[in-house]
Amino acid sequence: MIDSTSLDPTALAQPADLPAVDRLLSEPAFALWVQQHGRQLITQQLRKLLQQLRAQALAGKLARSELNVVQLAARFEKQLQQYLQPQLRPMINLTGTVLHTNLGRALLPDEAVQAVLTALTTPANLEFDVRTGKRGDRDDLVEALICELTGAEAATVVNNNAAAVLLMLSTMAAEREVVVSRGELVEIGGAFRIPDIMQRAGARLIEVGTTNRTHAHDYEQAICEQTAMLMKVHCSNYAVVGFTKEVNLAELVQIGRRHGVPTTVDLGSGTLVDLSQWGLPKEPTVKETIAAGADVVTFSGDKLLGGPQAGLIVGRKDLIQSIKKNPLKRALRVGKLTLAALEPVLALYRSPEHLAQRLTTLRLLTRPAVQMQEQAKALQPLLQQALGSDYTVAAEPMLSQIGSGAMPIDVLPSYGLVVRYVGAGRAGGPIMRVEKWLRGQQRPVIGRIQHDTLFLDLRCLSAAEQAILQAQWSTALA
Template sequence: MEALDDRIPASTRAQAAREAISTARLAVQSGTGRFSFPEIVTLAESHAAAHGRALLKPVINATGVLIHTNLGRAPLGKAQMDAVVAVARGYSNLEYDLTAGQRGSRYSHATALLKTLTGAESALVVNNNAGAVMLALGALCGGREVIISRGELVEIGGEFRIPDVISAAGARLVEVGTTNRTRIIDYTRAVSADTAALVKVHPANYRIQGFTAAVEMPELARLARAHDLPLIYDIGSGLLTATGAPDWVRDEPPVIAALSDGADIVTFSCDKLLGGPQAGVIAGRSDLITKISKHPLLRALRVDKLALAALEATLLVYLEGDASELPLWGMALTPPDDLEGRALRIIASLTKTLGRADLKMHSVASESVFGGGSLPGTQLSSRAISIADPERSAADIERSLRHGDPAVVARIENDMVLLDLRTVAPEQDDGLEAALSASLANGGPVSP
């Protein structure tokens, strides 16, 4: 243990040492080899590094995927993190009404901001959008039928499907139309005395093109009103408004438009296009929100104080009118020329530091995507650093970057490592350069 890096926790060093000794012992017992003491130390160091990589830690996202689910989705900015730290380091008025001097509600803090931004009568925040959908369905439709188009029975990440969410909420699914075409008459024919709601789901993670037909919200809302049924719309991505938004979000239904078009309940994520923390919002009619808030499932889905603090800070940015202050939108709206300049600076510095004429590093055109089940098919022109080393494979370089400190997640195209700078914050450039220098100078960190 004394030979291992003392910056590694003692318990981790002990476990790594035991694993290395066990490996060496098995090799001797099986006759497959013998390990010297330095080799056992090296093996223990590899095990310790693997333990460290298993812990939650920051990484540099050089994949070009803005809302990368595997890497934590939307990053938070200074204002959001300041709000989180301020609430986390001590006590807060999470469930205390400072004006009345008595117990309050954790759900009241973001409600006023959401009402102002969306025009909803009321709103409720839970821990994610899948939870928001399930809670709304469970409270309003439990034990009864919900009508939805077959073309909207989407599957979200982790193989979770809308039919499964509906079933878990205790409602019964009634499918109408076909995969590519659904008309208002399909909904009309399906309405019965046991119908609890009409449900519309925005296909946020795929597109159906060609011979298609779908019922627009105003028409579906008129049918719901005619039968005194609530219309629930899961828009998913969390785009608040189309006003001032770039052209490439034109196919996304904004929250404000969904409500004004007649949705009684709208659900959406906070860590997608909203650019905030992981949370889900249920917004709409106050009488329905009140009913939803009394459902016992809310306790299991309640949002914690850190997410609430980050969400409030996010919403305040929107109220101030400049969403580009949020890291997600700042990255998405960065001009490719700015990315090109950063790429060339990093390449020039590495070329000088490494002094390797055989190493091929270039600034190349790239295409970034939003990811996270948002804006399918939308690509943003970007710039990336391409790396080709005649002495090493692209897979080896990519692996060494993942195992470095800081860890860098890149992608491989045409046997070259690509590091897309659209998803690398400018303040991470020095860390990216250091990681590349360590990897390319000597073959990278030792990996088990």
Template sequence: MADPGDLRPIASVDRMLKTPDVTALIELHGRALVTEELRCLLSEIRQAVRDGDAMPNEGDVFASLLSRLDYRSRSNLRPLFNLTGTVLHTNLGRALLAEEAIAAAVDAMREAAALELDLDTGRRGERDGHLRALVCELTGAEDATVVNNNAAAVLIALATFGEGREAIVSRGELIEIGGAFRMPDIMERAGARLVEVGTTNRTHARDYRKAIRADTALILKVHTSNYRIEGFTAEVAGAELAAIAHEAGVVLLNDLGSGTLVDLSRYGLAGEPTVRDAVAGGADLVTFSGDKLLGGPQAGFIVGRKELIAEINRNPLKRALRLDKIRIAALAATLALYRDPDRLAERLPTLKMLTRPEEDIRQQAERLKPNIAKLLERHGFAVETCRCRSQIGSGALPVDTIPSAGLRIHRKNSGGLEKLAARLRTLRRPIIGRLNDGALILDLRCLGDEVGLLEGITQVATDGLW
């Protein structure tokens, strides 16, 4: 045990800052941060030695400094393994971008770009112009504009046409989604007065017709993407609702939520209403997301009649909600993939993961099981392959799941699963599964890097779980 009164063997801050190893850290992290962490570390070591701890050598001090700097510089917004079974997980960033979109975004970040410059005329252009023609081509709409997410798309559309006037909505479509987004609250913020029609489970055409008055500005149809009412139900289809709205001279705004540009049934998934279907059905405006089923970066699209889109673009809110060049570049590249639907499932990560065959995932689970079981059995865990059900997520097809496979980790004795899950979250590349029915389930539908997963679990098993 070190003499608590003799602290001279502990290196000084100045001396350690001049050592080659610490000099290299300064090049990496900057002098200010290294000096701050070193000063705090040495102060803690001195106090520990006073309290009777052993005197560390200089190598141990450097290792501790390295660990502290690594922790300080590590972002929480870092890549991870999404093994939750939810493909479009809102908390994990939703859609993964296609390589073409990533390359386009990098180019936009690296160089100046003609964001609002018309290269043909040399005059100022519109940033939405980079997307307009492509969106109209894919949806059949007359015009299009884009904002930073679908909530913003609904907000600006309501604010433009419904402020100070009435907006009719079916009671069965007054949705609430994650993050306390409630349609009635959005309507209130937009200045529109909500008029509810029908009942929770049944709304008829006569309900809408009866509610229309001189002060009615629009009818809002909301796709209930994150829940489904079944049984004794009735709703008015978009085309019939469009006829009612046009007969009364009011706007029909159809909010598709997650939205999709292709018929998902062609890929073996449950069908969702497409944007083109909504436009063809007569909706004056259609709103949908860019980062859900579309498979791009976060964005909210508004497509529809040209004169209505022009009015939205004149709303002062548009500037506050507009996209930057990076997302516009990534969106343009993502949308371009839809021109080749035959190769879309292999080029768009969202669709690729959703259409991955169950047998392929099962074989992957069989390959991984022996090594992971061997790593974790020393800590009292058992590992077995299992069948599971993946879901699309982010409110898309809420009651439809996809057959999948994974690994079921459970403890021979009780307890410990929460600690294991917490330890996996501390990795440089965290591993996120789901706790269910006394086990930690790792759904492998979204797993591409088997080697990386094994490396992470090896580190946890070697360094200790708690």
């Protein structure tokens, strides 16, 4: 092992100067890592490090002083930490989007977290009927609760709403026609489109009306012997305004009943309560949709409902039973962790007067801007000091959004930090540098950039996360 204290620190190392793997493994620091992680893993990572050092030496870019055991151990520790770091990491969401698809959508309340932990560590009656001692149906764990909250006759759960729509169409409309307004042929995230899902389900799409206007007679004229259903898609991720016309659900249901054709609704986001009671925009609830006569309704579990990723299908008992018998149901079913999280979230809706405090999603959506303002004032001097005089950091009001395709044109009054570049040259590069610095911290911080300005919206910032930011922002921007 080279003792760099006795050598010229500027002298270059040669490949022959590199220590052997076995020699390094005998060093106390490396022996401790072997004890913690096993000899095979540490040996593998050591060889990787030595390959990097050899390449540097051959390129004449490795100082002999870097082969000191202390420096080698420090470099190896950093490499090991990066290697062992999980790919799914906690983030700090300062984008201002509460239900951020790329950041995992709804955050679960404590009741759901504890239920998942229990399901992870103990056997559970996933498909066991404790009362009869026979095999049970996993849907039974939540079906009665879903029906209680929605007014539906029956319910089933799959892994997301796209799967719910696919399963519904595959069961009810395979090789038959589905009539949909042209203005409701939405594309959801990841380029998944309603027409594509219909095609995969084996259904034939019949478009009626125009992009901005669809009338009752458009549906009437499209119905024939091959019509399997009339389908309404709630346009939760965009809005058509101006000279518009749509057929409301109650009227569409009447058209379907006159012709003996079921009416289905893809609610997308889906909410179980009237959000306007908390000052939020009005959205159609699942219960209202069922009460209006919809035969089958699909909606998401991890958006406005505030639960885990899931697709819920509710409606007429005979139709839900047919859907559950479809072989695709097994491929699309949810596991015990989803059901463990979903049940306590649904149970919170039984006490609506406490919902805004207990349901994490609703609490974030209804959070007073004054709370965010106080956080912004506390964090502003720390970030300003970290960024230096080339930047200004201001605590300012801003606008949040709900996210995940819910209420796209509605915004929520919020507060946060605004970072602007005031140094020489254009602002684009320096602002991107700050964004990268925040993203590269131990707990990555994600904001949004608009017009060469970085916005850090504090709507979703918890007290614990604020403490993390205070610690992370004590280090200056390099």
